[in-house]
Amino acid sequence: MQENKKNRYMTVFLLLGICTAVFVILNICIGSVRITLPDMIKIFTGSGDDETLKRILLDIRFPRAAAVLILGGALSLAGYLLQTFFNNPIAGPFVLGISSGAKMVVALIMVFLLGRAIRVTSGAMILGAFIGAMLSMGFVLLLSNRVSSMSMLVVSGVMIGYICSAITELVVTFADDADIVNLHNWSRGSFSGMTWENVKVMAVVVFMTFLAVFLMSKPLDAYRLGDAYARNAGVNLRLLRVCIVIFSSILSACIVAFAGPISFVGIAAPHLVKRLLHTAEPIWMIPSCFLGGSVFCLFCDLLARTMLAPTELSISTVTAIFGAPVVLWVVAKR
Amino acid sequence: MKNYYFSTKKMCVGYDGKPLIKDMEIQLPRGEILTLIGPNGAGKSTVLKSIAGQLRLLGGKVYLEGNNLSEMKAGELAKKMSVVFTEKLRAEMKSCRDVVATGRYPYTGWFGVLSKEDERIVDEVMELTHITDLGGQEFERISDGQRQRVMLARAICQEPEIVVLDEPTSYLDIRYKLEFLSILQEMREKKGLTVIMSLHELELAKIVSDKILCLRGEYAERFGTPEEIFKADFMEQLFGMNESSFPGNPKLLAYIRQMMEWR
Numbered sequence: 119m120q121e122n123k124k125n126r127y128m129t130v131f132l133l134l135g136i137c138t139a140v141f142v143i144l145n146i147c148i149g150s151v152r153i154t155l156p157d158m159i160k161i162f163t164g165s166g167d168d169e170t171l172k173r174i175l176l177d178i179r180f181p182r183a184a185a186v187l188i189l190g191g192a193l194s195l196a197g198y199l200l201q202t203f204f205n206n207p208i209a210g211p212f213v214l215g216i217s218s219g220a221k222m223v224v225a226l227i228m229v230f231l232l233g234r235a236i237r238v239t240s241g242a243m244i245l246g247a248f249i250g251a252m253l254s255m256g257f258v259l260l261l262s263n264r265v266s267s268m269s270m271l272v273v274s275g276v277m278i279g280y281i282c283s284a285i286t287e288l289v290v291t292f293a294d295d296a297d298i299v300n301l302h303n304w305s306r307g308s309f310s311g312m313t314w315e316n317v318k319v320m321a322v323v324v325f326m327t328f329l330a331v332f333l334m335s336k337p338l339d340a341y342r343l344g345d346a347y348a349r350n351a352g353v354n355l356r357l358l359r360v361c362i363v364i365f366s367s368i369l370s371a372c373i374v375a376f377a378g379p380i381s382f383v384g385i386a387a388p389h390l391v392k393r394l395l396h397t398a399e400p401i402w403m404i405p406s407c408f409l410g411g412s413v414f415c416l417f418c419d420l421l422a423r424t425m426l427a428p429t430e431l432s433i434s435t436v437t438a439i440f441g442a443p444v445v446l447w448v449v450a451k452r
Numbered sequence: 453m454k455n456y457y458f459s460t461k462k463m464c465v466g467y468d469g470k471p472l473i474k475d476m477e478i479q480l481p482r483g484e485i486l487t488l489i490g491p492n493g494a495g496k497s498t499v500l501k502s503i504a505g506q507l508r509l510l511g512g513k514v515y516l517e518g519n520n521l522s523e524m525k526a527g528e529l530a531k532k533m534s535v536v537f538t539e540k541l542r543a544e545m546k547s548c549r550d551v552v553a554t555g556r557y558p559y560t561g562w563f564g565v566l567s568k569e570d571e572r573i574v575d576e577v578m579e580l581t582h583i584t585d586l587g588g589q590e591f592e593r594i595s596d597g598q599r600q601r602v603m604l605a606r607a608i609c610q611e612p613e614i615v616v617l618d619e620p621t622s623y624l625d626i627r628y629k630l631e632f633l634s635i636l637q638e639m640r641e642k643k644g645l646t647v648i649m650s651l652h653e654l655e656l657a658k659i660v661s662d663k664i665l666c667l668r669g670e671y672a673e674r675f676g677t678p679e680e681i682f683k684a685d686f687m688e689q690l691f692g693m694n695e696s697s698f699p700g701n702p703k704l705l706a707y708i709r710q711m712m713e714w715r
Binding site: 205333335336339340342343344345346347349350351352353354392396397398401 | 501504505506525526527528529530531533534535537539540541542543544545546554557558560562563564565610
């Protein structure tokens with residue numbers, strides 16, 4: 119029986135890996151300018167001579183696909199951490215207002231600095247988003263002490279999200295025309311305009327956080343038993359809680375800083391992966407959940423770019439279409 | 453203090469800084485069973501949680517082999533003490549065997565992977581507690597009584613020297629109540645397991661316990677052997693019940709009389 123289980127986990131893991139690879143290739147090849155597979159291979163091996171194709175592939179499509187892969191995984195992992203933390207299957211960075219908090223602070227920074235013609239670096243964006251995420255998280259934590267019911271916690275989170283969004287809208291309304299275009303696209307969530315510079319920064323931040331979370335998989339497993347039994351197993355609950363809050367906030371912040379708030383992936387992806395795996399053990403869930411989020415976002419971004427091309431849909435529109443039914447399913451199942 | 457495996461000194465327990473029971477003095481040699489009895493709301497659970505280090509003491513100290521429990525490392529304590537509480541254990545998508553295996557947590561490595569030896573112990577304990585058949589079933593889908601037995605297996609799997617149980621027999625039918633207690637006694641005889649638990653069934657408490665602690669009101673009322681505790685005036689003292697309780701219901705009264713006589 120144990121062997122069967124391991125085989126299943128490995129199969130799912132492999133399947134997700136293959137899906138990720140396939141979708142990365144699809145995302146690179148499909149678009150307003152179609153790139154064929156042989157063309158792509160040529161460009162990668164350096165023998166391609168079409169300079170336009172090369173620029174499209176290397177400077178636009180490839181970094182974008184890489185960013186979607188990294189941020190999609192981060193989003194899913196952040197959702198999984200928050201669901202574990204609150205013991206609530208529909209918790210996630212978007213639902214709990216953490217994304218919106220991050221968005222608010224980033225919008226404030228952007229308007230303030232861009233208005234003074236100061237370039238905003240990736241690092242500053244992440245830091246701003248992290249502060250915003252922690253602010254929202256702080257409020258949610260304060261409320262979670264007072265409201266014990268899981269649905270009320272989500273309602274509180276949604277309210278915090280609305281407040282932050284309202285403030286963001288207010289800021290955007292008073293911003294200069296030039297800023298608005300930038301801000302508006304970003305505040306609705308989009309993976310467009312990713313540069314290699316962005317990808318490098320997010321890869322480092324997300325990879326480090328992923329590693330830290332993966333190293334926590336044993337205490338996380340005990341945490342899921344409930345406080346009393348986790349404590350009895352010798353887990354330092356306070357330290358673990360602080361770690362979960364910080365890591366999920368870093369992940370959420372990183373996503374918002376680069377792609378804006380993206381809805382539903384954080385709930386839908388972990389849940390679907392859990393169903394596939396037939397286990398909720400962190401040691402398997404953490405890596406699978408990351409890949410699951412990547413696949414989900416790669417798929418959604420592909421549709422966002424191509425469905426109504428040349429107009430690009432906001433990514434949240436697509437993730438909501440596929441993610442929200444999953445959330446409804448989770449709620450109905452309880 | 454040194455002669456006892458478990459002891460408390462002026463232990464004061466309660467919630468939110470409000471003391472419920474003060475100045476508790478308990479001494480228990482290794483391999484003895486201590487049972488807490490008392491009416492609802494007397495603080496049995498509070499005392500057990502405090503003893504297990506789950507609730508902060510409002511005063512006094514708890515000693516395990518002469519070591520102050522609050523100064524022990526969490527990982528070290530986990531190897532010596534395990535618990536079965538009334539608080540539900542959450543086990544999303546875990547089989548009963550998985551739940552029992554969580555008892556190995558203090559012994560496994562960084563990623564919590566079970567060794568062959570761990571697997572062997574899990575199987576052995578499931579055998580001992582007669583739950584081998586339940587192994588493959590999902591923990592969330594079995595009955596409360598079955599769950600209780602899996603929880604005991606989990607606690608034993610942790611290979612503790614002392615186990616703390618809060619009303620462990622409450623969901624069990626009479627057969628499993630006796631089986632549960634006989635397992636505890638077997639563990640005590642074979643491995644010198646020390647047990648601290650609360651029970652509502654006074655007749656069982658009398659048979660299985662080495663020591664009884666009566667809780668009622670601000671101080672622990674009495675502490676002693678069953679013979680010392682279960683005396684004629686006991687029911688009236690502890691539960692505020694006598695022959696004039698429940699007038700107009702002869703059957704209930706007869707039952708009470710019988711219990712009093714039995715004592």
